[in-house]
Amino acid sequence: MNRTRVIPVLLLRGGGLVKTVKFKDPKYVGDPINAVRIFNEKEVDEIVFLDISATPGGRGPDFDLLTDIAGEAFMPMAYGGGITNIDQVRRLFALGFEKVVINSAAFESPDLIRDSSQIYGSQSIVGCIDVRRTLLGKPELYSESGRLKRPIALLQHVSNLKSAGVGEILVNSIDKDGTQSGYDLKLVREVADAIDVPVVACGGASGIDDFAAAVDAGASAVAAGSLFVFYGPHRAVLINYPDRRDLSARLP
């Protein structure tokens, strides 16, 4: 049995599911509850929900929507978006989410990660880094769904996340998002080499070959968006997930 987790990252915006390209042009792709029901049937390893309008909109998690999602989801789930305090973390776990995903708050209130991981265990706290490369290829960190540049070096921030107590790092390439042109493998390798917590590659996957390449680069799990919500050359909206036999044949 392959043990590499293959994880759909589903973007929430205004109660619906959307998919972006390079963090822009959100395209509506359906209803999150319906998607969760389909992913139950597809026997997906884990799902990450990211509310991309929460922090930019100055609000916290949409608990009503998340309650409905959790009521239908019989797999491990993570949530990120607009988390600023530990009471929100407590409520998310009580709803049935296993993990919370933190990006913006890691810059503004690193104590949130420290306190949460002490109470709930580091395995339940995921640090998310959104990375955009400059024209010269230098990786820069962003938060607020790619709107706000953070003036701290990539590996310094990764090391801060690890000392604050995250149990996993979601490495998300803004340049690759929605392009299905392959992961930023150099980025995955750089982060995976720098720390010993599991790294989840995200941004750019177009198929199982990309998953295998990310694992070779040091990723412990692989995530994708477009791949699981679009199908075929015309990017028709269709929830899908690779066949488990194909995954087992290619992934450790």
Place this chain on the structure above:
Amino acid sequence: MIVIVNYGIGNLSSVLNMLKKCGAQAVVSNKAEDVRAASKLVLPGVGHFDHGMRMLNASGLREALDEAALARRIPVLGICLGAQILGEGSEEGDEPGLGWIEMECRRLPTSERLRVPHMSWNTIRLIRHSYLFDAMDEAARFYFVHSYAMHCTRSEDVLATTTHGVEFVCAVQRANVLGTQFHPEKSLRHGLAVMRSFAQGPAS
């Protein structure tokens, strides 16, 4: 009525959602009278062993739980930490467990290739028959998140094992008391099959 015991820790909603999906009558409760009236109990739990036992002992439910498991002998299913505390104690802490099954928990060995916590889907190997796994199919896999594993004194209490570097006990049963290290409530149709077998299984 199946009562999901709320002693202040654990993934209560997920267990309730899964039992509802099975068509079972279930409720989350922190009241001793509900535990006394229950036909079956689920003991969830995540986190540190001592924290779990202290919360449970402070909940005022201990007497009703002991009576349900040992005197009324109704089916009890412990999940993850809820399974570990069925035993006598854990390397993780100093608090004694419930002591309903002779076992203790020890930390999983770490190696360079295998990270602890063991956080992944995994298959299980059945050691002896139990109604809990009657509906399980060959492709079954279950979701695990844990750093400590159960070690039974009596080998006949071991229902199933899993391998993460070493082979460890992932399901136990002593008469009416059952426990799974994995999370059936997070294990899709495979977990649903286990929960349904528990919900529809014998009443004592």
